[in-house]
Amino acid sequence: MNRHLISAGDLSLADALLILDTADELASMAERPVKKLPTLRGRTVVNLFYEDSTRTRISFEAAAKRLSADVINFSAKGSSVAKGESLKDTALTLEAMGADAVVIRHGASGAPHRLAGWVQGSVVNAGDGAHEHPTQALLDAFTMRRRLGRLDGLRVTIVGDVLHSRVARSNVLLLSTLGAEVTLVAPPTLLPVAVGGWPCSVGYDLDAALPKADVVMMLRVQQERMNAAYFPTVREYSRRYGLDAARMALLPEHAIVMHPGPMNRGVEIAAEVADSVRSTIVEQVANGVSVRMAVLYLLLSGPAQQGGQR
Amino acid sequence: MAHAADEAGRDQRPGGSPARMVLEPAEIRRALTRIAHEILERTSGAGDVVLLGIPTRGVPLAHRLAERLEQVEGHPVPAGSLDITMYRDDLRLRPARALGHTEVPTAGIDDKIVVLVDDVLYSGRTVRAALDALGDIGRPRAVQLAVLIDRGHRELPIRPDYVGKNLPTSQREIVRVLLTEVDGEDAVLLGTRQEGS
Numbered sequence: 218m219n220r221h222l223i224s225a226g227d228l229s230l231a232d233a234l235l236i237l238d239t240a241d242e243l244a245s246m247a248e249r250p251v252k253k254l255p256t257l258r259g260r261t262v263v264n265l266f267y268e269d270s271t272r273t274r275i276s277f278e279a280a281a282k283r284l285s286a287d288v289i290n291f292s293a294k295g296s297s298v299a300k301g302e303s304l305k306d307t308a309l310t311l312e313a314m315g316a317d318a319v320v321i322r323h324g325a326s327g328a329p330h331r332l333a334g335w336v337q338g339s340v341v342n343a344g345d346g347a348h349e350h351p352t353q354a355l356l357d358a359f360t361m362r363r364r365l366g367r368l369d370g371l372r373v374t375i376v377g378d379v380l381h382s383r384v385a386r387s388n389v390l391l392l393s394t395l396g397a398e399v400t401l402v403a404p405p406t407l408l409p410v411a412v413g414g415w416p417c418s419v420g421y422d423l424d425a426a427l428p429k430a431d432v433v434m435m436l437r438v439q440q441e442r443m444n445a446a447y448f449p450t451v452r453e454y455s456r457r458y459g460l461d462a463a464r465m466a467l468l469p470e471h472a473i474v475m476h477p478g479p480m481n482r483g484v485e486i487a488a489e490v491a492d493s494v495r496s497t498i499v500e501q502v503a504n505g506v507s508v509r510m511a512v513l514y515l516l517l518s519g520p521a522q523q524g525g526q527r
Numbered sequence: 528m529a530h531a532a533d534e535a536g537r538d539q540r541p542g543g544s545p546a547r548m549v550l551e552p553a554e555i556r557r558a559l560t561r562i563a564h565e566i567l568e569r570t571s572g573a574g575d576v577v578l579l580g581i582p583t584r585g586v587p588l589a590h591r592l593a594e595r596l597e598q599v600e601g602h603p604v605p606a607g608s609l610d611i612t613m614y615r616d617d618l619r620l621r622p623a624r625a626l627g628h629t630e631v632p633t634a635g636i637d638d639k640i641v642v643l644v645d646d647v648l649y650s651g652r653t654v655r656a657a658l659d660a661l662g663d664i665g666r667p668r669a670v671q672l673a674v675l676i677d678r679g680h681r682e683l684p685i686r687p688d689y690v691g692k693n694l695p696t697s698q699r700e701i702v703r704v705l706l707t708e709v710d711g712e713d714a715v716l717l718g719t720r721q722e723g724s
Binding site for chain 2: 218235238239242243245246249250251253254255256284514515516518519520
């Protein structure tokens with residue numbers, strides 16, 4: 218495995234399966250009376266969050282703590298960043314504190330990649346701009362494998378705001394490595410220009426895609442990233458691309474519904490769908506901790522890293 | 528004693544080094560049967576015994592012992608597996624490894640007599656890690672240790688309660704235990720460490 222986890226595309230099939238298998242074993246630990254392993258004792262994990270996040274930060278924090286690592290939370294609000302400190306200076310501060318791993322979320326695509334060149338520890342991308350969110354893709358793949366038993370040949374339909382979604386990009390890259398067939402369904406305005414080069418197919422009609430899907434993943438409409446109008450009204454978007462009970466009935470019997478959260482109930486997903494037995498949304502959160510434990514374990518055990526680059 | 532199987536000859540294993548067979552399938556079978564009887568004796572019928580094998584090859588050994596205990600006593604003896612990877616003391620020295628499977632019998636281990644089962648006892652560090660792992664799962668009444676081969680060279684104050692065969696070795700030698708469930712055949716081989724491995 219690489220020393221950093223920046224992009225889901227960097228993972229080979231063997232790496233991805235190793236992470237999922239490790240997470241499988243770690244998930245069984247969640248049922249034990251003592252939910253803690255001594256594995257990363259004495260290691261320090263810094264959560265460096267430049268964007269608001271609840272579930273990802275808490276998930277990484279829980280994962281690191283269950284492995285006995287020391288966790289330092291650093292959010293940009295109310296910190297030296299608010300006083301104008303640059304990413305590099307912040308990175309050097311963390312370096313001086315002896316961080317073995319930095320988990321970074323940043324509004325700018327590529328920030329984790331830059332950071333990896335400045336610090337000696339491992340860098341884990343917890344979401345950068347509209348670029349990638351590899352651990353989310355790993356936990357989605359993990360959830361699919363647990364529910365449906367396999368990934369190879371699985372038909373996954375990802376629906377909605379692909380343009381602003383780092384989750385979609387990471388999922389497309391990871392799932393294609395794992396042998397799943399991914400279809401993106403979105404209004405043309407919410408697809409990236411270069412989507413033709415992605416290892417997936419593209420459609421515009423949700424009703425046509427649903428009967429063939431083993432997995433439907435609904436993406437959040439990221440209104441905070443929409444400066445211009447990408448669709449006429451929320452109501453029209455919801456009518457054409459929202460998943461309601463009637464649309465859910467089009468899915469095959471075994472199909473599952475996923476959402477990376479946070480949900481806009483009534484926009485991309487109806488409340489009755491989100492709360493149905495097919496929905497894995499709560500499961501995804503629990504699985505997130507196991508998958509992030511696996512990532513931290515695989516990146517951080519082994520000899521301490523010397524030197525900034527490799 | 529270690530020379531008993533010399534007539535088995537030297538054979539070239541995929542591992543590369545010429546290996547000498549020190550236990551044949553029948554001898555492994557007899558050793559396990561004897562250990563099973565010793566467990567019954569020491570635990571007065573194995574009523575509270577839980578066998579936990581350490582992956583990889585301790586697990587099939589634990590299940591084989593459980594079978595024998597059941598044959599003799601007539602009641603099933605729970606057997607499972609205990610992965611110790613996350614508790615190892617050399618995690619910082621080697622690249623990350625894949626985890627083995629942990630499966631604790633449903634009745635748990637609280638107030639039970641846990642018999643840890645492994646193929647080879649060497650430095651004792653694996654057993655130390657296993658004791659830590661057990662502590663996170665429950666509180667057994669007692670913990671005992673059964674190994675197929677004790678090859679000496681302990682680095683920690685740990686001793687086995689049940690031994691299939693004491694095998695004096697030098698640290699340059701490697702002991703390989705092959706089991707049908709994992710390797711397709713039963714054998715214990717003694718070879719010499721290859722240069723660079």
